[in-house]
Amino acid sequence: MDGGAVGVRYDAHAAQERWAAFWESDRTFAPLDDGSKERRYVLDMFPYPSGDLHMGHAEAFAMGDVWARYLKLRGYDVMHPIGWDSFGLPAENAAIKRNAHPAEWTYANIETQANSFKRYGLSLDWSRRLHTSDPEYYHWTQWLFLRFRERGLAYRKASWVNWCPNDQTVLANEQVINGECERCGAAVTKRQLTQWFFKVTEYADRLLDDMEQLEAGWPERVLTMQRNWIGRSTGAHVDFAIDGRDEPVTVFTTRPDTLYGATYFVVAPEADLAAEIVTDDQREEFEAYRAKTQQATEIERQATDRPKTGVFLGRYAINPVNGERMPIWAADYVLADYGTGAVMAVPAHDQRDLDFARAFDLPVRKVVDTGEDDPVETGIATTGDGRYVNSDVLNDLSDKESGVAAIIERLEAAGTGKAAITYRLRDWLLSRQRFWGAPIPIIHCATCGEVPVPDDQLPVELPYLTGTDLNPKGTSPLAAASEWVNVSCPTCGGPATRDTDTMDTFVDSSWYFFRYCSPGFKEGPFDPEDVRRWMPVAQYVGGVEHAILHLLYMRFFTKALYDMGMLDFTEPMRRLLNQGQVINEGKSMSKSLGNGVDLGEQIENFGVDAVRLTMIFAGPPEDDIDWADLSPSGSVKFLQRAYRLAADVTSEPGVDPAGGDATLRSTSHRTLADITQCIETQRFNVAVAKIMELVNATRKVIDTGAGPADPAVREAAEFVAITLSLVSPYVAEEMWEQLGHQPSVAATTWPEVDQSLLTIESVTCVIQIKGKIRGRLEVSPTIGEDELRNLALAEESVQRALDGREIAKIIVRAPKLVSIVPA
Ligand code: ANZ
Ligand code: ZN
Secondary structure, X not given: OOOOOOOOOOOHHHHXXXXXXXXXXXXXXXXXXXXXXXXXXXXXXXXXXXXOOOHHHHHHHHHHHHHHHHHXXXXXXXXXXXXXXXXXXXXXXXXXXXOOOHHHHHHHHHHXXXXXXXXXXXXXXXXXXXXXXXXXXXXXXXXXXXXXXXXXXXXXXXXXXXXXXXXXXXXXXXXXXOOEEOOOOOEOEEEEEEEEEEOHHHHHHXXXXXXXXXXXXXXXXXXXXXXXXXXEXXXXXXXXXXXXXXXXXXXXXXXXXXXXXXXXXXXXXXXXXXXXXXXXXXXXXXXXXXXXXXXXXXXXXXXXXXXXXXXXXXXXXXXXXXXXXXXXXXXXXXXXXXXXXXXXXXXXXXXXXXXXXXXXXXXXXXXEEOOOOOHHHHOOOOOOOOEEOOOHHHOOOOOHHHHHHHHHHHHHHHOOEEXXXXXXXXXXXXXXXXXXXXXXXXXXXXXXXXXXXXXXXXXXXXXXXXXXXXXXXXXXXXXXXXXXXXXXXXXXXXXXXXXOOEEOHHHHOOOHHXXXXXXXXXXXXXXXXXXXXXXXEOEEEEEHXXXXXXXXXXXXXXXHHHHOOOOOOOOOEOOEEEEOOEEXXXXXXXXXXXXXXXXXXXXXXXXXXXXXXXXXXXXXXXXXXXXXXXXXXXXXXXXXXHHHHHHHXXXXXXXXXXXXXXXXXXXXXXXHHHHHHHHHOOOHHHHHHHXXXXXXXXXXXXXXXXXXOOHHHHHHHHHHHHHHOOOOHHHHHHHHHHOOXXXXXXXXXXXXXXXXXXXXXXXXXXXXXOOEEEEEEEEOOOOOXXXXXXXXXXXXXXXXXXXXXXXXXXXXXXXXXXXXXXX
């Protein structure tokens, strides 16, 4: 089957060495940035240097490279930079274990990964390389922090925070997954600490509303996850007077229309209010309860099947619409950091409240008649629409919308409430009690308070700490570096101390894509002119695990920088592609399962081109791919087959294809049109399948058709080389050279589809039996002889005419004729 000059092969490993060196010295992938071409910025989420590159990186970067190479061939000036997200806990843990400095481990891993990236044939611009742990980079992370602080977007306050008892550090809400530490899986508890926050909540509405700009280019599921995370709830704030307290207490409710059904009042046990209002009689019981809730993890507190617990605080709240006195309880199903930390409980229409009321024998009063069975009897709260009952002014109404509007009007008139919106989104807790991060550039002075480090003293560099100095102690390891900590106050010159916390690494990654536009810029984090030329990013590629963390934070940074006048756009990434995971034998790869696949080994065995081809061909980019189901050796065979086309071509470069085999030309242009469409719509796997078809069609014409000298064969082989270069760049370069071209295929242009050649979609094949026409078939012009023979014999009219007779002779002239002679 497999024709071509026997033994002609490309040597994958030799090609890798050769072309990687060529691209580097030729600076093939450095953008021109001279305005001669339209600019496009293609970006892969930058890696964390945890070790060498793994299969996940290989997939993501292969996807990104399809884009970058494609856009370059389409004539754009493409910027495709690379760098490292090189601060973070794993480096610190490794340093403690090996009694070394985190930088050693970090920068050694970066070098390993950089070499692997180069071997992997990515069209990267190495001149823009950055590491977030370099002082030249974190200088500007600190500078941005100070600018945010000036605008009130960075502030410090005492609050209940998520605490990981294992890593001995605080965590952002986003880093707590089902009540567990995202990093180590330990159950997260709460602690009251003074911490730094970014005021993301100020941008909640814009983060939601600007998603309109992303609808066309971002996956819907990421947008949905962000919407849910921001969690905008509309309802009302209602003020309840408290017996014996001057100030009323406000609750947030989404159902102010059920106000007449409120029968008790609940405060979060750790809310200051609870400790303030509890009566002396109840204090002991309350304090024991509060201590217990602090040990409970978020998972436990939110579990629905968990028995409801709580303590009566001995006090009463007054319902503003009917003056009823309602007992105030502390219960852990109410969270301190949502809404106002206090709720009016309406057991008839809220299941959590009903469960609690039944546990503590509190009254239940129905105020909406939904026609369902009475919640008092069933124990099931009714939440739907219905006629209002027991609700005074609402009793004539029967739908929620008018109920809510009527009660809000009444509350507003009386000055006891108003329409309100609440968000699930919290401010971003950014300080960490760890070493390997950007120090917070603040000095604490007994006289002057918080004093920012003056800009001309940035960066505040990390002191040199190693090994056991870094052991987690509950406070930052930096606190022990007394020479570093003790400074004189920049304002009054008196004795002062540095802030000893470092910034969450998500701060570093919230602005790195701007820095790529201005590598080495000394007057700021980036030159706004550079960013204006290159951004927004045309295509961002990375894992869906960042759907809310990184992808929300970087949107927040962008909006804040826009408000500072440094940008002229509000969304940084036009399009987002989330690649799936590479799994093995149905499961995520992991050390404990022992099912890890080593990227280096795969490359050793099959070569970079075949590994990349296998990744891309495996399925749609966003799907998970199971390495066990794939055949990198099949990819190797295909690549050799493609290569041999180029080796076989005998016509000269530049020959006019016009006189060449018409059907092959039609196939080439149709396939090229399809491939182009597939790339544009991110169906990279289908694009590969089309390239395979074109290889087969060309092979057939070389072996059994017009032959290797036909100019259409050259055209087809060139199409193969160019389109294949997106996925398997080394073989493509080899082909391009075999075809007599100067390097590099990456620097050529994507061929034009000749529309006039697309028309011949099928040809009519005549089936003769003993010279008489017995049937016709519509077939592809490139159909193979075996396939055509089988199709012809399967035709009903042919079967009938043969009537069971044996066949003496069959002549197949694909695609137009099959001639059968029966015995
Ligand atoms: C009375 C009520 C009646 C409520 C009813 C619901 C149904 P979402 O939709 O998630 O925003 N709530 C308010 N603050 C809370 C807190 N800190 N911890 C726990 N629950 C809290 O939820 C808003 C509803 O959750 C609010 O509306 C409040 O209960 C409760 F038939 O108020 B509702
Ligand atoms: Zn001072």
